[in-house]
Amino acid sequence: MQHIEQFYKLWERLANINLDQHTPDDITWKLTRDGCYSAKSAYNMQYLGQVNSLMLNMVWKPWATPKCKTFAWLVLQNRVWTVDRLTRRGWPNCDRCKLCSQTQESASHLLFKCRYSMRVWNKLKDWLGLQDINTANWHHYRSVKEWWKEVIHKRGAQRKAMSSMAMLVSWEIWKERNARVSRNHSITVEMLVNKIKEEVSM
Numbered sequence: 001m002q003h004i005e006q007f008y009k010l011w012e013r014l015a016n017i018n019l020d021q022h023t024p025d026d027i028t029w030k031l032t033r034d035g036c037y038s039a040k041s042a043y044n045m046q047y048l049g050q051v052n053s054l055m056l057n058m059v060w061k062p063w064a065t066p067k068c069k070t071f072a073w074l075v076l077q078n079r080v081w082t083v084d085r086l087t088r089r090g091w092p093n094c095d096r097c098k099l100c101s102q103t104q105e106s107a108s109h110l111l112f113k114c115r116y117s118m119r120v121w122n123k124l125k126d127w128l129g130l131q132d133i134n135t136a137n138w139h140h141y142r143s144v145k146e147w148w149k150e151v152i153h154k155r156g157a158q159r160k161a162m163s164s165m166a167m168l169v170s171w172e173i174w175k176e177r178n179a180r181v182s183r184n185h186s187i188t189v190e191m192l193v194n195k196i197k198e199e200v201s202m
């Protein structure tokens with residue numbers, strides 16, 4: 001039945017086409033409007049079936065330095081060496097979050113659930129006039145990816161700027177965490193916020 005249906009459709013389409021034996025065949029390039037081949041259209045053809053990865057808009061397109069982007073790409077896949085992952089592997093670690101000493105460190109805790117990180121975000125939120133951001137609700141998000149997608153990425157026209165901001169803040173929090181773990185050196189929330197502001201202006 002399916003074949004008969006296809007045959008019938010084809011027959012209908014061809015019903016009004018009259019072939020002239022004396023007219024030479026034409027070759028038409030279907031990927032340009034004027035039917036002429038162009039190298040550009042052939043190049044673009046390679047991407048016709050592509051599926052946009054969320055990472056493209058969340059990480060690779062917004063402006064940030066390569067180091068920040070690489071960190072964001074890793075942390076969004078939960079692939080940075082936070083205490084929870086080190087513990088699962090049985091590798092030495094600092095046990096508790098070095099920023100607040102309250103709980104075991106995980107990527108989610110470090111970037112948006114930790115008291116220290118939330119204070120950083122609250123100060124930056126006031127500085128940027130982002131009053132609709134409510135850091136008190138962030139504990140609902142189960143992963144960095146979920147938090148990033150909901151709070152930062154879905155911000156309409158501000159999406160790109162907020163993604164850049166999230167990459168910078170996350171990177172600075174991660175550096176502060178590393179300084180505490182490896183050098184036993186720490187700075188206050190205010191100092192980190194000033195550092196981030198300087199980076200933003202640069």
Ligand SMILES: [Zn+2]
Pocket residue numbers: 097098099100101102103109110113114115116
């Ligand atoms: Zn903490």
